[in-house]
Amino acid sequence: MPHDPEGTTPGTSPAASIGHTELQQEAAAQPAAVTGRSLVIGAVGASILGVGCPYATHVLRGSFMDIDFSTAGAVFLLFVLVVGPNLLLRLLRPAWALTRAELITAYIMMVMASAVTTMGLSSQLPALISAPHYYATPENKWASLLLPHLKDWLSPAGAAIDSPVIVRFFEGAPPGTPIPWHAWAPALMAWLPFLLCLHFVMICMMVLVRRQWVEREKLAYPLTQLPLEMAAPGRFGPPVLRSWLLWAGFSLPMLVSSLVGLHNYFPKVPAPRLYWGLPVFRRTSTLHLRISFPMIGFFYLVSLETVFSLWFFNVLMVVARGVMNIFGVELPENLGVYGARSPTFAHLGMGAIAAMVLSNAWIAREHLAQMVGWGGRRHAVAASEEVMPPRLALWGAILGLALLGVWLNQSGLPALVVPLFLALAMLLFIGLTRIVAESGMAEAVASTIAPGATVSALGSRAIGPSGVVAMGVAYVWCSDIRTYVMASAANSLKMAEVIGRNRPRLLAAMGLGLLVAISTSLWLTIHQAYRDGGINMEPWYLRDGPIACYRWVVDKVANPTGPDLWGWVLTVAGAALYLALTALRFRFIGWPFHPIGITIGGVWIMDQIWFTCLLAWLAKWAILRYGGLKTFRQVRAFFLGLILGQFTCNGLWLIVDALTQHTGNAIFWI
Numbered sequence: 214m215p216h217d218p219e220g221t222t223p224g225t226s227p228a229a230s231i232g233h234t235e236l237q238q239e240a241a242a243q244p245a246a247v248t249g250r251s252l253v254i255g256a257v258g259a260s261i262l263g264v265g266c267p268y269a270t271h272v273l274r275g276s277f278m279d280i281d282f283s284t285a286g287a288v289f290l291l292f293v294l295v296v297g298p299n300l301l302l303r304l305l306r307p308a309w310a311l312t313r314a315e316l317i318t319a320y321i322m323m324v325m326a327s328a329v330t331t332m333g334l335s336s337q338l339p340a341l342i343s344a345p346h347y348y349a350t351p352e353n354k355w356a357s358l359l360l361p362h363l364k365d366w367l368s369p370a371g372a373a374i375d376s377p378v379i380v381r382f383f384e385g386a387p388p389g390t391p392i393p394w395h396a397w398a399p400a401l402m403a404w405l406p407f408l409l410c411l412h413f414v415m416i417c418m419m420v421l422v423r424r425q426w427v428e429r430e431k432l433a434y435p436l437t438q439l440p441l442e443m444a445a446p447g448r449f450g451p452p453v454l455r456s457w458l459l460w461a462g463f464s465l466p467m468l469v470s471s472l473v474g475l476h477n478y479f480p481k482v483p484a485p486r487l488y489w490g491l492p493v494f495r496r497t498s499t500l501h502l503r504i505s506f507p508m509i510g511f512f513y514l515v516s517l518e519t520v521f522s523l524w525f526f527n528v529l530m531v532v533a534r535g536v537m538n539i540f541g542v543e544l545p546e547n548l549g550v551y552g553a554r555s556p557t558f559a560h561l562g563m564g565a566i567a568a569m570v571l572s573n574a575w576i577a578r579e580h581l582a583q584m585v586g587w588g589g590r591r592h593a594v595a596a597s598e599e600v601m602p603p604r605l606a607l608w609g610a611i612l613g614l615a616l617l618g619v620w621l622n623q624s625g626l627p628a629l630v631v632p633l634f635l636a637l638a639m640l641l642f643i644g645l646t647r648i649v650a651e652s653g654m655a656e657a658v659a660s661t662i663a664p665g666a667t668v669s670a671l672g673s674r675a676i677g678p679s680g681v682v683a684m685g686v687a688y689v690w691c692s693d694i695r696t697y698v699m700a701s702a703a704n705s706l707k708m709a710e711v712i713g714r715n716r717p718r719l720l721a722a723m724g725l726g727l728l729v730a731i732s733t734s735l736w737l738t739i740h741q742a743y744r745d746g747g748i749n750m751e752p753w754y755l756r757d758g759p760i761a762c763y764r765w766v767v768d769k770v771a772n773p774t775g776p777d778l779w780g781w782v783l784t785v786a787g788a789a790l791y792l793a794l795t796a797l798r799f800r801f802i803g804w805p806f807h808p809i810g811i812t813i814g815g816v817w818i819m820d821q822i823w824f825t826c827l828l829a830w831l832a833k834w835a836i837l838r839y840g841g842l843k844t845f846r847q848v849r850a851f852f853l854g855l856i857l858g859q860f861t862c863n864g865l866w867l868i869v870d871a872l873t874q875h876t877g878n879a880i881f882w883i
Contacts, residue, residue: 462853524827570643656818
């Protein structure tokens with residue numbers, strides 16, 4: 214295997230044009246970055262995403278711009294800002310142009326906004342708190358098994374089977390009928406403190422691990438590299454935008470996806486094919502062959518062993534699942550629809566993620582103790598180097614978790630169950646964030662979710678009907694975790710290195726971006742539901758997702774179970790396998806298997822993306838093997854162009870769709 218310049222220190226590799234030290238030096242020379250105009254621009258961008266993303270999803274049914282960690286909408290808006298108004302200012306009045314730090318401040322606000330506009334919150338919350346009343350039928354017995362255990366304050370006021378506030382949300386209100394905001398306000402006011410506290414805890418946790426991940430372990434943070442390049446200063450715009458290789462990469466997804474878009478308007482235009490499904494293992498499984506241009510770009514920015522392990526362990530688990538299908542071997546456990554489709558690999562992945570988070574915390578214990586001043590250790594971090602003092606972040610996380618626990622208990626979750634439920638949720642959030650920061654998996658999901666893992670560990674009988682229903686309602690924030698605030702915060706704090714003075718003010722900017730996006734996206738979602746009917750909007754959020762959630766809840770209430778012993782065994786086995794691979798990796802130089810592969814190797818989205826991962830690995834291997842380090846650095850711009858071209862094409866076609874009111878032009882999924 215050729216030498217990988219990112220294999221040991223990916224965060225400061227030659228693949229990145231500006232390393233950690235250079236970013237710090239640049240930040241030291243910067244004027245105050247969190248300026249008034251950067252806040253205004255960031256807030257405007259957050260509001261555009263808050264309205265535009267749910268409109269694109271629910272009305273236009275176009276490409277998704279916010280459902281994954283890649284934050285495609287934020288990248289597109291940053292690109293428009295850089296090549297539009299800011300480039301014009303650089304040419305006409307250079308002194309008026311936004312600095313790199315100001316651009317990154319505005320972009321960070323948009324990244325935070327992207328985590329809550331649809332999948333991360335605003336398309337989940339209204340649907341999940343109203344669906345039990347709308348979809349209840351005599352056949353599914355929700356009225357007797359679910360609704361009696363659902364706290365009234367969690368749903369809109371007056372919510373009941375056949376009540377106008379619920380029926381009109383899903384079926385649309387008569388023209389001229391006002392939206393019953395008075396019914397929604399109490400429920401939203403009950404939920405938002407919990408959610409904002411949750412988001413604050415997530416930011417606090419990322420403050421605590423930032424120096425460990427960025428400076429000591431030097432994780433790659435692939436999702437931050439393109440924005441940092443686009444915000445780089447230059448008389449005629451960012452230097453990367455003057456590279457013909459970037460525009461070559463840009464043109465490929467732009468051309469291919471534009472043909473798809475034209476085909477959706479004019480069916481006679483041929484659409485290129487980027488997906489093939491092959492039935493395997495006696496047609497019990499499907500081998501997915503999908504090409505994703507942006508994911509090829511992201512995977513190029515991380516180490517060869519990481520990319521190799523992602524696709525290798527997925528193929529290994531696909532084979533294992535196929536053999537299990539043929540012989541009819543599988544656990545009968547129902548963990549819900551999220552994560553790995555096989556309970557076996559859901560538990561293995563849960564154990565691996567838990568081992569990853571806990572072992573990394575153990576390795577970083579001395580560093581964390583120094584940061585917060587435990588045991589008389591000297592503070593090693595100046596307050597100006599973080600968005601908040603580490604000690605404040607520690608206490609913020611502790612007190613925030615306590616408040617979250619009280620809220621969950623009031624929602625019906627037994628007090629003795631709350632600590633385990635929150636611990637599992639945070640393990641999954643931190644673990645998946647680490648995976649995104651290290652592997653470039655911009656479209657990632659965990660192998661399971663906290664409600665399923667908690668019920669498996671303790672049994673639904675011990676939790677009780679009210680507790681199971683409370684965990685079902687918690688699907689609002691801990692189910693479809695393809696995007697969430699913690700991951701956005703981790704990438705934001707990495708990019709904050711370019712911000713000089715007033716870095717603590719960035720916390721207010723992040724909070725402002727969240728508040729603007731939450732308010733605008735919730736308004737658009739509820740308004741559109743009463744106008745067009747929720748059942749006519751994106752079906753996953755307004756129909757399929759809520760039904761899947763509460764079917765799982767009712768199954769656990771109607772059929773109480775005890776702890777799943779095989780689940781415990783497999784979870785421990787997953788943890789042991791992760792630790793064993795970690796030990797072998799440190800023991801043998803050139804060991805090709807990164808343990809990160811087993812954490813998400815069995816999830817459904819890796820089934821979809823493994824082929825893209827393989828292509829990226831082969832391309833990077835060949836470039837390093839036959840072109841060397843110099844070629845590797847030069848070609849990096851091409852792979853950044855693949856990311857930028859796809860996201861720009863998505864955004865442009867959504868604008869065309871909005872102007873023409875054409876629906877169903879989805880040119881991009883993952």
